[in-house]
Amino acid sequence: MPYSAEHKQQTRAKIIESARVLFNRHGFDDVTIEMVMNSAGLTRGGFYNHFKSKEKLYGEAVSSFLMGRGAKWRADAGVDPSRPSPQMARHMIKSYLSTEHLGDLDGQCPLIALPSDVARAAPEVQSSYQELLEAMVGLFEQGLEKNSAEARQKALSLAALCVGGMILARTLPSSSLAEEVRAAAHLTATEITQH
Amino acid sequence: MPYSAEHKQQTRAKIIESARVLFNRHGFDDVTIEMVMNSAGLTRGGFYNHFKSKEKLYGEAVSSFLMGRGAKWRADAGVDPSRPSPQMARHMIKSYLSTEHLGDLDGQCPLIALPSDVARAAPEVQSSYQELLEAMVGLFEQGLEKNSAEARQKALSLAALCVGGMILARTLPSSSLAEEVRAAAHLTATEITQH
């Protein structure tokens, strides 16, 4: 059995990681298989040793990114999971609606980068998107000390405000207006956690 | 001079209208020139009598849609422009975050449908996008009876909440969750106009 057992898996992981970054930045159609493979240090032809099609790769890359993001959030929040607090919600909002996140094209939250692609993607991809949103909403909800119906509504709105604010800020050509949108959304979101 | 003077212009307008609907629903890459021309009752070859390239058509279609939407809003609001009111803002929010708007794939607001395409499009297209957002924000701002700095912040956040809520609702595969997001955003947006 040539090549160690995990060698192929490592290569596969490298391909997914390259794809993740490229898809997140450029979307599905503008990324070619050659770009992905070169960025992983390989050549075009080998791709089909690892994936059945470009679509399958997309599904895996997006799903893994979405899941990874969700896990990271849960870990961040889980430092003391027995004591969810408004501080935690405000901390999440602060980092989500930060100038740094706005400038981070490679690492940005996929809820921001991918909605229009996801809407046309395979069901598994859509499910992952939904799961990540639910994770976000769940964390907000935990951070709000309210009766559950109101907390749920606020948590959903916070998610919409965070994602919408970032999408708009990223799309606007004027960076001063983009920054204004980001700052306004941040302020309003913080206010919502305080009512 | 064969064909009446405006004949060509009418055909051109028909092409733009077909393109508008198709691009709004499917995005730039998934719409072919043949689809646009057939939907306008013409054949592929004639396209280049009217437009220099697919990109130019996209620019015109999107810009005209964005401008038209802005004009419509101003007209709606302008019924009595001397008396902007919270009612007007609430009315806009109600119709924007309505179930009908969520289901209207052809007529939906382009701020919802187009952000990821616009981010990669020509500068004119991006400017049109920004203008439409500014029109929306301006109308919200007029409808809020506050000192200007706070009204501006709230207006920007309302825009982010409206657009973000609709984008999320449209992307989620579970229509019950989508509806929940829409309803929550609607409620929170209304509350914001009342504080």
Add this chain to the structure above:
DNA sequence: TGTACATCAGTGAACGCGCGTTCACTGATGTAC
């Protein structure tokens, strides 16, 4: 320990399809007389 062998990850050339674009042609229309 060293050598022959089998496996299969990776290579790069080639294929083929879709679609944007071009082009020679057609035929409907308005004008000139």
Add this chain to the structure above:
DNA sequence: TGTACATCAGTGAACGCGCGTTCACTGATGTAC
């Protein structure tokens, strides 16, 4: 009024490029003896 003509919007076949996918081959690696 009717006829020949010029124009040019519209047609549809053909071109060519890019990219997803396939395929015959290579060469690095682990195993058998």
